[in-house]
Amino acid sequence: MPGFEWLGEEEKNAVAEVMERKVLFRYEFANERKGVYTVREFEKAYADFAGCSHALAVTSGTTALKVALASLGIGPGDEVITQGFTFVATWESILDAGATPVFCEIDDTLCLDPEDLEAKITDKTRLIIPVHMMGAAARIKEIMAVADKHGIPVMEDTAQSVGGTLDGKALGTFGRMGTLSFDPVKTLTCGEGGMVITNDEELYVRASEYHDHGHDHRPVGRGNEGRRFYGFNCRMNEMQGAVGLAQLAKLPKMLETQKQTKAALKEALERVPGLTFRHVPDEAGDTATFISWFMPDAEQAKKLAELLAKHGAAPVPWGVNTWHNYAHWEHLHAGSSVIRSGWPFKRPEGDLNYDPAALPRTTALLDRCLSWQIMLGWDEDKLKQMTQAINQSVSEW
Structure with missing residues (x-):
């Protein structure tokens, strides 16, 4: 991917x-x-x-x-x-x-x-x-x-x-x-x-x-x-x-390539203390475009993200993501619209209002969640570099 x-x-x-x-x-x-x-x-x-x-x-x-x-x-x-x-x-x-x-x-x-x-x-x-x-x-x-x-x-x-x-x-x-x-x-x-x-x-x-x-x-x-x-x-x-x-x-070969890369990264990540992987209902049907995991709490997720970034393998920290995380959709929460009347947030039957704190379990999960997007072009040297980043991060934990 x-x-x-x-x-x-x-x-x-x-x-x-x-x-x-x-x-x-x-x-x-x-x-x-x-x-x-x-x-x-x-x-x-x-x-x-x-x-x-x-x-x-x-x-x-x-x-x-x-x-x-x-x-x-x-x-x-x-x-x-x-x-x-x-x-x-x-x-x-x-x-x-x-x-x-x-x-x-x-x-x-x-x-x-x-x-x-x-x-x-x-x-x-x-x-x-x-x-x-x-x-x-x-x-x-x-x-x-x-x-x-x-x-x-x-x-x-x-x-x-x-x-x-x-x-x-x-x-x-x-x-x-x-x-x-x-x-x-x-x-x-x-x-x-x-x-x-x-x-x-x-x-x-x-x-x-x-x-x-x-x-x-x-x-x-x-x-x-x-x-x-x-x-x-x-x-x-x-x-x-x-x-x-x-x-x-090319799609079947793309998916197979991503799965092989994900398997190698998953094996390396298992060394991280306290780490648990995202639940995938059917591993065989996973497209393996991402590998995602949870740390025990938000503080440890931030610590691991900083260590991995320091060693050249920065993950996506979903807790602060603004495109995908409900808690950070500021335009939704503010009811911001380009339309003069305020539509679609302002409506005759009553305005739409969205509280950024309305999904506490989602917020808590994403605060603990990190991911790598798996690229099709990653070769053995890249996987070696990412494995070394994991090992160095564990040693400094």
């Missing part, structure tokens, strides 16, 4: 072929493109890879969330439960839909806690969005059980765990819909891009229409049809699709 480390001749050739056809738009121009629809091929290839019926490529992981939310009919008056440890795009998309984000604690998987989920459900809950964080699965089976008990659909944010599985089933395929990201720091990257996946034919058709201004892509033909509803331009282009296809072919 990220996949740009392995960008090579395959991606260059794929993009060159698109350029030779001179059609960058994913639809129309059948003669000029000689019948080749690269984005469509990418969608089919990923659906086959994930074992789902439908895939729709879009411009970003954030767009994927927006398209999926619209397809599920989520809007004003609806509450959507998600977790307090995620990239900000998850809850930004909920707000953009006009719905109300409700934040849930995480557990030692660093994903949504099924027990707290049960406590957060109200008669306004219309959707649950668990996020498979940092390459590994949430307790998605337990989450699905709670959701099914209450008759609430689940949409999986799988932006950080493309290629991950749980008991052999692809992440993103447990709920009604799943969303993926192919941005610059993802293992499979198109530079930008995302995808919506589902086994529900009607949801797929809604998503397909919504992501292209309401156009129907079924036999009538785009532009010659009536429209059921309005939409937006969320279309992936042919060059992104070409890069995605080339990267998808």
Whole structure:
């Protein structure tokens, strides 16, 4: 991770072929493109890879969330439960839909806690969005059980765990819909891009229409049809699709490389006193984009982070992270909006207010949590250097 480390001749050739056809738009121009629809091929290839019926490529992981939310009919008056440890795009998309984000604690998987989920459900809950964080699965089976008990659909944010599985089933395929990201720091990257996946034919058709201004892509033909509803331009282009296809072919090897690196680092980290690893529900299905661990308390986590940084192997200290940690989303807590009326925080039915201290268990876990993002380009010399950093840190403990 990220996949740009392995960008090579395959991606260059794929993009060159698109350029030779001179059609960058994913639809129309059948003669000029000689019948080749690269984005469509990418969608089919990923659906086959994930074992789902439908895939729709879009411009970003954030767009994927927006398209999926619209397809599920989520809007004003609806509450959507998600977790307090995620990239900000998850809850930004909920707000953009006009719905109300409700934040849930995480557990030692660093994903949504099924027990707290049960406590957060109200008669306004219309959707649950668990996020498979940092390459590994949430307790998605337990989450699905709670959701099914209450008759609430689940949409999986799988932006950080493309290629991950749980008991052999692809992440993103447990709920009604799943969303993926192919941005610059993802293992499979198109530079930008995302995808919506589902086994529900009607949801797929809604998503397909919504992501292209309401156009129907079924036999009538785009532009010659009536429209059921309005939409937006969320279309992936042919060059992104070409890069995605080339990267998808490399994804199994990428995941295997990351797993080997993670195993070596995990063995070295076991020497650190008091360290415990993040719980991964299915090690075989982990994409190994990160290795994450907990120290007994925040003070010891800070001490270890400083020692590792001193020796050239600085980890990510999630307790102070501002992009993923609920406690540090100052714009959410302040209700800051570019819109003059204050929407989506100021609403006729009552303003939205979010207390930074509302998720104490999540804050406590993240204060103790450190991670390394595992890079595809790390070689034996890099692993040796990181192992030495661990050993030096232990000796100075």
